């Protein structure tokens with residue numbers, strides 16, 4: 001596991017200050033919480049936070065990233081330490097590999113295929129099999145990332161339609177919408193996808209890789225960390241679609257956990273807390289890893305995924321995207 | 327194959343330690359993969375380091391930071407480990423070599439293991455010098471290789487901070 005320390009999920013408005021070598025979190029109600037800086041791996045702000053420069057410097061010195069989600073669950077941005085673990089040798093290789101169209105396409109293709117398989121795994125239904133077969137036939141012919149993304153889009157649309165049949169009407173997606181999500185289901189997916197992205201970004205920061213040099217996602221959009229987007233892909237179904245399905249089945253989420261308006265939906269404060277708890281629990285879930293010969297958490301799986309890219313860069317080991325093996 | 331070789335900079339203690347532990351670790355370390363920066367074990371070593379001896383002077387050679395050197399040019403090195411190892415001695419010999427190259431007339435080294443209240447003498451003589459030079463050459467060879475050395479056997483990797491990288495597939 002990379003860093004010691006935990007992820008802190010700030011689901012309520014709070015003020016963050018530095019006190020010696022610890023972080024003091026003050027909430028409107030209740031007494032402040034003190035957290036030793038070494039206990040923090042990263043912070044995720046779901047709600048308004050008020051932070052000052054001395055707290056930010058302490059975070060920076062200790063390699064801690066602060067992620068900010070907007071009201072609709074989109075990853076609004078992050079504050080990262082000035083020093084990164086990136087290494088010139090690795091980053092140069094990363095650039096070489098991503099600049100080679102053939103190599104890049106092969107990797108992109110494998111990401112799309114793994115993501116599709118993982119979707120199938122998460123929805124656990126053979127209703128998706130025809131679409132998956134279609135994708136398998138189409139992928140080898142795709143000779144650009146746009147074509148690959150198009151195929152992925154097709155499959156996702158089918159998958160969401162299938163997922164809708166497993167959801168109560170108020171939670172159905174009825175097509176994917178973002179910025180803002182138009183209904184509760186979409187708001188849920190937005191949050192979960194952003195959280196997965198944040199986990200990947202944090203994992204990448206502990207490696208010598210540069211998070212902005214990726215394979216599948218277009219790098220013309222300079223605001224995005226394309227490698228983090230890429231590596232998030234195979235994990236999204238495991239968290240987003242799968243947890244949505246589970247939350248619906250367990251009747252864990254209520255309509256009142258969302259603030260829905262005409263054409264837009266976001267989680268309520270209570271809903272955010274529920275999601276944070278849900279994701280925290282899921283990230284801590286462990287499975288047995290055959291070559292590491294120990295239990296690893298889902299969170300660690302994300303870290304191991306980042307290390308696969310390091311292996312690709314340093315040793316030219318073929319990147320095999322994550323697939324659940326259990 | 328791999329056009330971006332790290333240059334042959336002077337080696338410090340950490341390089342020798344990694345070479346002795348596992349050449350692959352040294353190769354990876356030189357290419358900027360350094361998971362140990364986040365490892366609890368390393369943090370623990372630093373705590374022992376910071377609390378055990380208070381009246382000491384670090385000697386900073388740039389490439390190596392030597393714990394302290396006492397009168398008569400004896401090199402001291404403190405270890406948080408409970409088990410003395412040949413790797414530790416190799417590290418001290420390397421420091422002797424570095425200081426000797428700067429014209430210091432070295433007498434020898436002493437390894438301190440405060441957790442088990444033991445010290446080990448590391449003599450400095452022609453034999454030791456040859457050993458130190460061989461180790462240095464060996465390290466440069468490993469570092470310059472285009473591909474990483476093979477993994478150790480799984481059981482020897484226990485406790486290594488590179489384990490997730492080497493075995494995580």
Ligand code: SF4
Nearest residue numbers: 348477478483486492
């Ligand atoms: S995990 Fe094993 S093979 Fe890898 S660097 Fe450590 S000791 Fe060497």
